[in-house]
Amino acid sequence: MSVFRGDPRGGQFVTYEVDAEEGQVVLDVVHTIQATQANDLAVRWNCKAGKCGSCSAEVNGMPRLMCMTRMNTFETGETITIAPLKTFPIIKDLVTDVSFNYEVAKDIPAFKPRPPEADGTYRMMQVDIDRGQEFRKCIECFLCQNVCHVIRDHPDNKPDFYGPRFFVRLAELEMHPLDTVDRTELIRNAGGIGYCNITKCCTEVCPEDIHITDNAIIPLKERVADRYYDPFRWIFGKLSRK
Amino acid sequence: MASYETHEYDVLVVGAGGAGLRAAIESSAMGAKTALICKSLLGKAHTVMAEGGIAAAMGNVWPEDNWQVHFRDTMRGGKMLNNWRMAQLHAQEAPDRVLELERWGALFDRTKDGRILQRDFGGHRYARLAHVGDRTGLEMIRTLQQHAVHQGMDVFMECAISRLLKDGDRIAGAVGYRRETGEILVFKAKAVVLATGGIGKAWKINSNSWEYTGDGHSLAYWAGADLIDMECVQFHPTGMVWPPSVRGILVTEGVRGDGGTLRNSENKRFMFDYIPEFFKTETAETEEEADRWYDDKANNRRTPDLLPRDEVARAINSEVKAGRGSPHGGVFLDIANRRPADYIKRRLPSMYHQFLKLADVDITKVPMEVGPTCHYVMGGIRVDADTAASTVSGLYAAGECAGGMHGANRLGGNSLSDLLVFGRRAGIGAAEYAFGLISVPTLNEADADAVVSEMMGHFEREGEENPYTVQTDLQETMHELVGIIRTQSELEQAQVKLAELKERASRTGVEGNRHYNPGWHLAMDLRSLLTVAEATFRAALLRQESRGGHTREDFPAPDPEWGRVNVAVRQADDGSMQIQKEPLPQMPDDLRKLLEEN
Numbered sequence: 001m002s003v004f005r006g007d008p009r010g011g012q013f014v015t016y017e018v019d020a021e022e023g024q025v026v027l028d029v030v031h032t033i034q035a036t037q038a039n040d041l042a043v044r045w046n047c048k049a050g051k052c053g054s055c056s057a058e059v060n061g062m063p064r065l066m067c068m069t070r071m072n073t074f075e076t077g078e079t080i081t082i083a084p085l086k087t088f089p090i091i092k093d094l095v096t097d098v099s100f101n102y103e104v105a106k107d108i109p110a111f112k113p114r115p116p117e118a119d120g121t122y123r124m125m126q127v128d129i130d131r132g133q134e135f136r137k138c139i140e141c142f143l144c145q146n147v148c149h150v151i152r153d154h155p156d157n158k159p160d161f162y163g164p165r166f167f168v169r170l171a172e173l174e175m176h177p178l179d180t181v182d183r184t185e186l187i188r189n190a191g192g193i194g195y196c197n198i199t200k201c202c203t204e205v206c207p208e209d210i211h212i213t214d215n216a217i218i219p220l221k222e223r224v225a226d227r228y229y230d231p232f233r234w235i236f237g238k239l240s241r242k
Numbered sequence: 243m244a245s246y247e248t249h250e251y252d253v254l255v256v257g258a259g260g261a262g263l264r265a266a267i268e269s270s271a272m273g274a275k276t277a278l279i280c281k282s283l284l285g286k287a288h289t290v291m292a293e294g295g296i297a298a299a300m301g302n303v304w305p306e307d308n309w310q311v312h313f314r315d316t317m318r319g320g321k322m323l324n325n326w327r328m329a330q331l332h333a334q335e336a337p338d339r340v341l342e343l344e345r346w347g348a349l350f351d352r353t354k355d356g357r358i359l360q361r362d363f364g365g366h367r368y369a370r371l372a373h374v375g376d377r378t379g380l381e382m383i384r385t386l387q388q389h390a391v392h393q394g395m396d397v398f399m400e401c402a403i404s405r406l407l408k409d410g411d412r413i414a415g416a417v418g419y420r421r422e423t424g425e426i427l428v429f430k431a432k433a434v435v436l437a438t439g440g441i442g443k444a445w446k447i448n449s450n451s452w453e454y455t456g457d458g459h460s461l462a463y464w465a466g467a468d469l470i471d472m473e474c475v476q477f478h479p480t481g482m483v484w485p486p487s488v489r490g491i492l493v494t495e496g497v498r499g500d501g502g503t504l505r506n507s508e509n510k511r512f513m514f515d516y517i518p519e520f521f522k523t524e525t526a527e528t529e530e531e532a533d534r535w536y537d538d539k540a541n542n543r544r545t546p547d548l549l550p551r552d553e554v555a556r557a558i559n560s561e562v563k564a565g566r567g568s569p570h571g572g573v574f575l576d577i578a579n580r581r582p583a584d585y586i587k588r589r590l591p592s593m594y595h596q597f598l599k600l601a602d603v604d605i606t607k608v609p610m611e612v613g614p615t616c617h618y619v620m621g622g623i624r625v626d627a628d629t630a631a632s633t634v635s636g637l638y639a640a641g642e643c644a645g646g647m648h649g650a651n652r653l654g655g656n657s658l659s660d661l662l663v664f665g666r667r668a669g670i671g672a673a674e675y676a677f678g679l680i681s682v683p684t685l686n687e688a689d690a691d692a693v694v695s696e697m698m699g700h701f702e703r704e705g706e707e708n709p710y711t712v713q714t715d716l717q718e719t720m721h722e723l724v725g726i727i728r729t730q731s732e733l734e735q736a737q738v739k740l741a742e743l744k745e746r747a748s749r750t751g752v753e754g755n756r757h758y759n760p761g762w763h764l765a766m767d768l769r770s771l772l773t774v775a776e777a778t779f780r781a782a783l784l785r786q787e788s789r790g791g792h793t794r795e796d797f798p799a800p801d802p803e804w805g806r807v808n809v810a811v812r813q814a815d816d817g818s819m820q821i822q823k824e825p826l827p828q829m830p831d832d833l834r835k836l837l838e839e840n
Contacts (some may be wrong), residue, residue: 041760042759045452046290047451049596051377054282054283105388113347116345126352136349
């Protein structure tokens with residue numbers, strides 16, 4: 001297995017020979033290397049079951065969760081190359097600085113519910129929250145952020161673009177049956193949804209199979225278009241302001 | 243001390259799972275300057291892995307449910323070793339805490355009339371767990387995280403605390419480090435809330451993440467606080483057993499809550515052979531009654547598949563030992579032959595995904611293989627039920643690292659509710675304490691220097707003991723000698739082995755430098771792992787009976803005398819570990835009556 005070893009100053013791929021055991025995933029092999037050959041190999045992980053989204057990396061060039069990538073998907077004896085996520089600045093080895101995502105999360109105004117029913121609780125029908133629940137499956141592995149061309153190929157766009165993870169978050173809030181905050185201007189302006197040209201790379205890499213482009217981004221684009229670019233609405237707005 | 247990065251807070255919360263987040267939210271909301279420390283990135287704490295749900299007697303599915311029934315179930319599930327006041331507050335406040343999550347944006351599964359749906363779980367008389375499929379922990383941590391970041395607290399991601407510092411007998415702060423850079427962090431704090439979770443990484447087969455190294459338990463112990471019930475460790479009956487690399491990963495109790503049954507190699511529903519006297523009157527005796535119970539709880543008794551976890555784990559252990567196990571040393575958990583495929587995929591999406599991806603098993607078509615896995619520690623820091631205060635001034639604890647709430651055995655679903663109820667109470671307790679201090683404690687620089695020099699010592703011993711090897715050997719020892727079934731001779735062997743491991747751990751060296759170095763981090767965590775391992779086997783050696791998460795082969799029955807005491811652990815002045823029996827808090831008669839009613 002060939003693993004990137006390095007830090008912001010530079011680095012290189014180092015090859016480790018490891019015997020894979022039955023049923024192992026890539027993360028198991030990385031852990032074996034760490035325990036026996038390189039104690040200081042930096043890697044993030046927590047649950048090892050695809051639930052926490054910590055162990056994202058580029059495995060043979062494909063952005064994946066290492067804990068959900070089985071070794072038997074590779075040929076016997078094949079060298080497997082593990083690299084850190086490209087879109088985020090490297091800290092060390094397989095660990096990158098994903099603080100960008102936490103900054104964006106803070107930028108999004110909090111959920112604010114309408115007043116409850118007389119008994120102090122809320123009623124919501126399952127059918128009305130199915131879509132929201134799809135979005136809330138997100139484990140924040142940031143693989144969608146990593147593959148998005150808008151920031152992967154053009155890091156300069158980061159201050160003007162939230163990225164697919166946060167369009168999922170915004171869509172979830174927009175479609176939440178109880179929420180009262182209007183975030184359309186934020187989606188258009190600070191979020192920069194116009195940059196997205198719907199190549200669906202984010203959807204392809206989502207380990208939770210969230211239909212990011214179809215179910216989150218496109219409906220948000222439609223909302224923005226309805227508000228700001230609908231000609232009838234535009235004329236009506238002009239007239240009513242007088 | 244001039245060169246350390248130093249911060250000052252009213253309240254320092256260590257741990258950012260459910261309990262830590264909830265505590266930090268509360269103390270921030272009260273106006274206390276609050277810091278939240280997490281060993282991983284925010285939102286990755288072990289709470290994220292909780293599957294089944296949050297137990298709260300809201301009565302949305304069974305109007306007969308109320309806090310009194312939940313209290314009774316919790317006390318009986320804990321084999322009456324629980325702190326009664328914690329069990330009471332927990333049962334009373336859990337519904338409000340769930341509704342609060344909904345006000346903060348959580349989307350729970352719904353009943354037909356649009357209220358929060360509740361599911362069946364082991365040891366709960368009524369369907370009581372608010373849930374989101376089988377990813378309830380993710381919903382909870384994300385909701386808390388998204389709420390917390392707007393509360394004005396400071397979050398220190400990927401930082402760990404090595405030691406608490408005191409001014410006389412009061413908490414004065416803490417010393418830790420940034421995992422990314424290895425830089426030392428010093429916190430001056432009026433109050434500290436520990437919410438660091440469990441100790442499962444001391445065992446070989448476990449369902450826990452790397453973070454579960456008993457940090458909070460040890461920090462409190464070193465600071466002079468009491469621990470209780472450390473012998474009570476929960477082995478969850480259903481962990482994955484095959485392939486080897488996934489051994490121990492949790493399979494939610496929701497599988498059984500939603501109709502799954504346990505079977506042995508003879509295809510027998512063996513749980514009917516393991517109904518203990520204590521639960522006879524409330525457990526079904528025939529398969530027909532058990533199956534009817536899912537839909538008609540008024541006229542039928544609960545299936546023995548949903549006995550409390552300690553009972554089920556021991557039963558599986560016995561079946562495997564008797565040669566009636568599955569091919570890979572577990573038993574079968576079958577929902578494929580019990581419920582339609584689309585129901586399984588809707589109710590248990592993560593389980594479906596997990597088995598298909600990691601084990602090539604389609605749980606809608608064939609049974610799963612499952613076996614016990616070290617999951618949770620009931621024992622922890624002794625706290626006052628109402629304020630979550632430990633026995634050290636200024637030190638608070640909530641969640642898994644606190645003891646008492648669950649007695650000798652925790653019911654499924656009672657953990658997430660525990661985090662919310664006592665996380666909030668710890669936040670209030672700590673903030674009020676901080677506001678009420680007349681003189682601010684001062685931090686002794688020499689104390690901080692001493693901790694730092696110990697942390698750095700590992701770099702001076704490069705190439706001696708490998709920390710990973712020491713951890714693996716510790717896990718083997720605990721698994722073999724302090725596992726589900728214990729006995730005096732094995733516990734005594736554990737004592738010898740742990741002394742050796744302690745000595746080896748003191749010689750661990752690390753390669754590389756301080757920059758994001760997991761080998762160094764583990765070398766430091768070994769100290770807390772060994773401390774909780776020692777507390778567990780010593781307490782287990784003392785308690786000469788079997789109760790909940792503590793089973794002695796040489797004392798197989800519960801003993802009423804032992805049912806009246808906690809085992810308390812504290813550090814003596816000479817640094818040695820003191821273990822002693824102490825009477826349980828006395829329960830008032832009106833609550834005692836609830837337990838006697840059937």
